[in-house]
Amino acid sequence: MLPVDPDRFLSDLHALRRFGAAGTGKGVSRPAFTPDDIAARDWLASRMAEAGLTPHFDPVGSLFGLAEGHSLLMGSHSDSQPEGGWLDGALGVVAALEVARAAQEAGGPPVSVVSFEDEEGRFGVTTGSSVWSGNQTLEGADALIDPSGITFAEARAAFGDRRGDFVDPARFSGFVEMHIEQGPVLDTTGEKLGVVEAIVGIRDVHVTFTGQQNHAGTTPMHLRRDAFQGLAAFNARLAERFAEVVTPATVWTVGHVALHPNAPSIVPGRARFSVQWRDGDKARLDRMEEIVRTTAAEVAAERDLGLDFGPMIGLDPVTMDRGLRGSLERAAEAEAPGRWRTMPSGALHDATSVARHMPVAMLFVPSIGGISHDFAEDTDEADLVAGLNTLARAVSDLGA
Amino acid sequence: MLPVDPDRFLSDLHALRRFGAAGTGKGVSRPAFTPDDIAARDWLASRMAEAGLTPHFDPVGSLFGLAEGHSLLMGSHSDSQPEGGWLDGALGVVAALEVARAAQEAGGPPVSVVSFEDEEGRFGVTTGSSVWSGNQTLEGADALIDPSGITFAEARAAFGDRRGDFVDPARFSGFVEMHIEQGPVLDTTGEKLGVVEAIVGIRDVHVTFTGQQNHAGTTPMHLRRDAFQGLAAFNARLAERFAEVVTPATVWTVGHVALHPNAPSIVPGRARFSVQWRDGDKARLDRMEEIVRTTAAEVAAERDLGLDFGPMIGLDPVTMDRGLRGSLERAAEAEAPGRWRTMPSGALHDATSVARHMPVAMLFVPSIGGISHDFAEDTDEADLVAGLNTLARAVSDLGA
Numbered sequence: 006m007l008p009v010d011p012d013r014f015l016s017d018l019h020a021l022r023r024f025g026a027a028g029t030g031k032g033v034s035r036p037a038f039t040p041d042d043i044a045a046r047d048w049l050a051s052r053m054a055e056a057g058l059t060p061h062f063d064p065v066g067s068l069f070g071l072a073e074g075h076s077l078l079m080g081s082h083s084d085s086q087p088e089g090g091w092l093d094g095a096l097g098v099v100a101a102l103e104v105a106r107a108a109q110e111a112g113g114p115p116v117s118v119v120s121f122e123d124e125e126g127r128f129g130v131t132t133g134s135s136v137w138s139g140n141q142t143l144e145g146a147d148a149l150i151d152p153s154g155i156t157f158a159e160a161r162a163a164f165g166d167r168r169g170d171f172v173d174p175a176r177f178s179g180f181v182e183m184h185i186e187q188g189p190v191l192d193t194t195g196e197k198l199g200v201v202e203a204i205v206g207i208r209d210v211h212v213t214f215t216g217q218q219n220h221a222g223t224t225p226m227h228l229r230r231d232a233f234q235g236l237a238a239f240n241a242r243l244a245e246r247f248a249e250v251v252t253p254a255t256v257w258t259v260g261h262v263a264l265h266p267n268a269p270s271i272v273p274g275r276a277r278f279s280v281q282w283r284d285g286d287k288a289r290l291d292r293m294e295e296i297v298r299t300t301a302a303e304v305a306a307e308r309d310l311g312l313d314f315g316p317m318i319g320l321d322p323v324t325m326d327r328g329l330r331g332s333l334e335r336a337a338e339a340e341a342p343g344r345w346r347t348m349p350s351g352a353l354h355d356a357t358s359v360a361r362h363m364p365v366a367m368l369f370v371p372s373i374g375g376i377s378h379d380f381a382e383d384t385d386e387a388d389l390v391a392g393l394n395t396l397a398r399a400v401s402d403l404g405a
Numbered sequence: 406m407l408p409v410d411p412d413r414f415l416s417d418l419h420a421l422r423r424f425g426a427a428g429t430g431k432g433v434s435r436p437a438f439t440p441d442d443i444a445a446r447d448w449l450a451s452r453m454a455e456a457g458l459t460p461h462f463d464p465v466g467s468l469f470g471l472a473e474g475h476s477l478l479m480g481s482h483s484d485s486q487p488e489g490g491w492l493d494g495a496l497g498v499v500a501a502l503e504v505a506r507a508a509q510e511a512g513g514p515p516v517s518v519v520s521f522e523d524e525e526g527r528f529g530v531t532t533g534s535s536v537w538s539g540n541q542t543l544e545g546a547d548a549l550i551d552p553s554g555i556t557f558a559e560a561r562a563a564f565g566d567r568r569g570d571f572v573d574p575a576r577f578s579g580f581v582e583m584h585i586e587q588g589p590v591l592d593t594t595g596e597k598l599g600v601v602e603a604i605v606g607i608r609d610v611h612v613t614f615t616g617q618q619n620h621a622g623t624t625p626m627h628l629r630r631d632a633f634q635g636l637a638a639f640n641a642r643l644a645e646r647f648a649e650v651v652t653p654a655t656v657w658t659v660g661h662v663a664l665h666p667n668a669p670s671i672v673p674g675r676a677r678f679s680v681q682w683r684d685g686d687k688a689r690l691d692r693m694e695e696i697v698r699t700t701a702a703e704v705a706a707e708r709d710l711g712l713d714f715g716p717m718i719g720l721d722p723v724t725m726d727r728g729l730r731g732s733l734e735r736a737a738e739a740e741a742p743g744r745w746r747t748m749p750s751g752a753l754h755d756a757t758s759v760a761r762h763m764p765v766a767m768l769f770v771p772s773i774g775g776i777s778h779d780f781a782e783d784t785d786e787a788d789l790v791a792g793l794n795t796l797a798r799a800v801s802d803l804g805a
Contacts, residue, residue: 188623205622209669221658222605222683222751223588224775233659240637258621259633260669262662269609269660269679279669283622351622375624 007107007397011390014103017052018389021045021083021099022091031091032380037084037123037132038066038160045083047167049098049120056106058118062167064143065157066122067133069172070105076115077403078177078363079104079396081184082124082133082355090185090382092389094124096370097183100393104400114404117177121355128157134358137171174362179329181399182356183368183392185384189375190348197391198337198345199369200330203285204357205254205349206322208294211261211279212239212301215311218266218274230309232276233264239304243280246296250289254349257282257293285322285349323357326364329403333368336398340391368395407507407797411790414503417452418789421445421483421499422491431491432780437484437523437532438466438560445483447567449498449520456506458518462567464543465557466522467533469572470505476515477803478577478763479504479796481584482524482533482755490585490782492789494524496770497583500793504800514804517577521755528557534758537571574762579729581799582756583768583792585784589775590748597791598737598745599769600730603685604757605654605749606722608694611661611679612701614639615711618666618674630709632676633664639704643680646696650689654749657682657693685722685749723757726764729803733768736798740791768795 024045025035035041046068050060053070061069068083081097098120105116122133128149129135136146147158161168186192191199216230240259247257258281265275282293294317305312337345348369356365370392373383424445425435435441446468450460453470461469468483481497498520505516522533528549529535536546547558561568586592591599616630640659647657658681665675682693694717705712737745748769756765770792773783 186623188620188625189628190625193628207622211669219775220587220752220777221656221660221681222607222753223586223777224656224751225588225590225653226656227653228589228593228775231658233662234640237637237640240634241641253625253627256621256624256626258631258669258672260621260664260671260673261667262633262664263667264660264662267661267663269611269658269681271660272658273660281621281669351624352620353622375619375628377620377623 006394006401007104007111009103009107009393009397011393014099014393015386015389017102018095018099021095024048025085027088027380029380031383033085033089033091034087035083035085035089036087037125037127038163042084043163046120049083049102052102053118056102057109058105061169061172062164063137063171064168065133065136065146065161066164066168067137068120070102070118071172072105072115072117074115075176075178076117077400078117078119078180079182080119080121081182082122083120084123084125086125086378088380090377090379092185092382092384093187093377096185096389100183100396103393104396107397108400114400116400124355127151128160131353131355131358132157134355138358138361140358140361177363179326179364180356180359181329181366181368181396182354183370183396184354185372185377185382186369187352187372187377191369191371192373192375194346196344196346197341197371197388198395199348200333200337200345201325201350201367201369202347203325203349204323204354205283205285205351206287206290207281207283207318207320208290209279209281209318210297211277211315213275213277213313214305215275216273216308219272221270221272224272229272231272232310233273235304235308235310236262236276236278238308239301242300242304243297246300247293250292250296255282255284255289256351283351287321323360323365325366329364329366332399332402333366333395335402336395339398340395368392406794406801407504407511409503409507409793409797411793414499414793415786415789417502418495418499421495424448425485427488427780429780431783433485433489433491434487435483435485435489436487437525437527438563442484443563446520449483449502452502453518456502457509458505461569461572462564463537463571464568465533465536465546465561466564466568467537468520470502470518471572472505472515472517474515475576475578476517477800478517478519478580479582480519481582482522483520484523484525486525486778488780490777490779492585492782492784493587493777496585496789500583500796503793504796507797508800514800516800524755527551528560531753531755531758532557534755538758538761540758540761577763579726579764580756580759581729581766581768581796582754583770583796584754585772585777585782586769587752587772587777591769591771592773592775594746596744596746597741597771597788598795599748600733600737600745601725601750601767601769602747603725603749604723604754605683605685605751606687606690607681607683607718607720608690609679609681609718610697611677611715613675613677613713614705615675616673616708619672621670621672624672629672631672632710633673635704635708635710636662636676636678638708639701642700642704643697646700647693650692650696655682655684655689656751683751687721723760723765725766729764729766732799732802733766733795735802736795739798740795768792
């Protein structure tokens with residue numbers, strides 16, 4: 006395994022969290038394009054140079070630390086949520102820096118590092134990696150506006166003359182991203198590592214049942230067309246039907262509900278609600294969509310309710326590369342025998358975009374209490390080091 | 406039967422709807438204390454005087470047309486919703502006027518008439534009859550404020566020197582109120598008349614389930630504490646348990662739902678919702694409250710949710726007087742053999758307040774499509790006349 010230095014890695018990780026330190030625990034506030042974010046990237050660029058890599062900012066502020074020639078790319082992002090943790094993104098960048106540095110010291114294999122800009126979506130979703138991978142054009146991204154009314158074009162101008170051209174993706178053989186899980190699975194099972202099988206796809210649709218708004222005192226139960234009771238019946242039947250097709254990793258959520266007129270003394274005339282489901286298998290997402298549509302139509306027909314579907318929002322699952330994933334699995338078993346699992350990623354990551362260009366794989370370490378996007382986000386340092394070592398083992402395996 | 410005049414009755418009813426005519430169908434806009442409401446009461450007072458009754462405004466603007474000596478009181482209210490129908494309240498007042506007039510012409514029995522003020526609750530709930538019956542003090546009512554910031558004291562001053570003292574309830578042997586059903590039962594069954602058994606009681610409570618707000622992508626189903634799923638489970642189990650104790654006339658409603666944070670990608674951490682149930686039997690209301698509390702506690706325990714109950718709002722049922730109701734039933738059978746029913750009133754009426762002082766009974770006629778509190782409210786004129794005749798028969802029966 007590459008001779009990575011856990012102390013140097015942890016020291017860099019703690020050094021990075023001083024940029025935008027929130028003053029609450031280990032929390033950071035380092036949103037994309039803010040002075041703290043740019044200062045953190047300048048510091049990372051200097052650490053890359055010290056490690057023998059060539060720092061390079063692309064037009065949107067994504068920072069690459071390039072090894073010579075054809076190389077494996079590793080990294081994540083160093084921008085944070087407005088109230089974020091010290092590890093979300095930063096862990097993957099600093100671990101990549103340590104692996105690349107150790108590889109430089111060991112004379113190979115060549116590893117490049119990246120910190121993508123605006124993964125947290127001040128301007129969209131994984132904006133920096135999305136533009137780099139061609140998911141959206143730079144011109145299109147430039148028109149995006151953040152909640153305060155600033156355009157992406159104005160925001161990225163803050164990088165000034167640091168910026169060069171886009172890096173050619175053909176330089177890289179693949180992309181490996183380590184990240185905190187941001188969920189409770191590993192923390193609950195006590196496992197140390199998760200090798201991601203797929204970044205799940207999402208379907209999200211708003212459904213509206215329209216019944217008859219009526220007086221809650223004078224309208225007998227058998228004459229009601231109660232839109233909330235339609236939602237309740239749909240929800241129950243959906244769970245029964247989903248049970249026949251889902252895996253333990255599949256999730257679905259009714260997170261948004263709006264009744265009309267939403268008053269205690271009035272039978273609800275309208276219920277508008279979200280149904281969102283996520284899974285790593287596109288065929289299963291399709292099957293679930295069919296169940297959502299069929300079940301809603303059945304309930305509407307049985308209860309004499311109007312039915313309307315809003316637009317179906319969807320992102321397809323991204324399957325991890327078999328070869329890269331296999332190296333991570335062997336490394337995980339060597340690092341923590343019997344104490345790792347394969348699992349889906351329920352959240353989006355930069356790897357989703359990068360997968361358009363090259364093979365990708367991801368490694369998770371536990372999130373204490375499953376907490377993320379919160380100043381309280383944390384991971385045991387022993388688990389951080391286990392993740393670093395697993396990356397080092399995998400790179401040795403791949404480079405051999 | 407008293408020799409009531411259907412044409413004179415319908416003529417008065419149409420004359421009354423000219424005060425505050427909305428210009429949309431037969432709709433009226435005659436909220437309490439507005440110039441149209443006061444003008445309508447002045448016109449009613451003149452019709453009462455012409456009928457040989459003594460008009461008398463009480464301190465809050467409720468208008469009595471008093472027969473001499475001890476009498477039966479009949480009536481309802483002549484104020485309307487801001488967007489109201491021509492019959493809600495007005496029917497009961499004008500029918501009482503015709504019955505009292507016919508009784509005067511026939512030499513008895515003595516019938517007095519009332520139009521209570523602000524039944525529609527610009528300032529509360531059935532304000533005029535509530536103050537008259539001592540449900541609330543005049544001083545307390547005077548502090549009530551309407552949605553525009555006007556106090557009840559300011560509003561009732563518009564009646565100026567029309568007003569005398571409160572009428573002594575001991576003058577009256579009982580109170581009979583005819584009203585449109587404001588629900589779909591008679592219209593659906595094709596029956597002509599409904600003799601009210603009881604004005605239902607109400608219980609209304611807000612329940613809050615508190616779970617764990619979480620990422621809808623990274624939180625596995627089995628680790629969720631989803632407050633909306635708690636509500637859905639509660640709602641389903643409540644229906645099962647209620648089925649063991651309710652009658653076809655019992656109603657219950659979940660009309661208000663507020664999820665937090667109410668976003669498609671977040672597992673709901675909190676669900677606050679109303680549960681309201683109505684029934685004519687206090688013991689049944691109690692039993693249903695026990696079921697609501699037990700079921701919510703069970704669901705909270707099973708799903709590891711926090712549980713909080715808001716204040717329990719309650720009004721007890723008002724049972725109709727056996728004697729008065731018997732007269733209405735005999736009259737209904739004579740007027741429309743086999744085409745009437747006994748039924749609860751799911752809505753509140755002035756009779757609820759008046760029952761504190763004397764025996765009360767109510768008669769319903771159909772509402773076309775069950776529609777009320779809407780310009781479209783209407784009833785077939787033949788059904789209005791059937792109601793009038795039923796009152797005339799009942800008064801003859803009582804006066805005999």
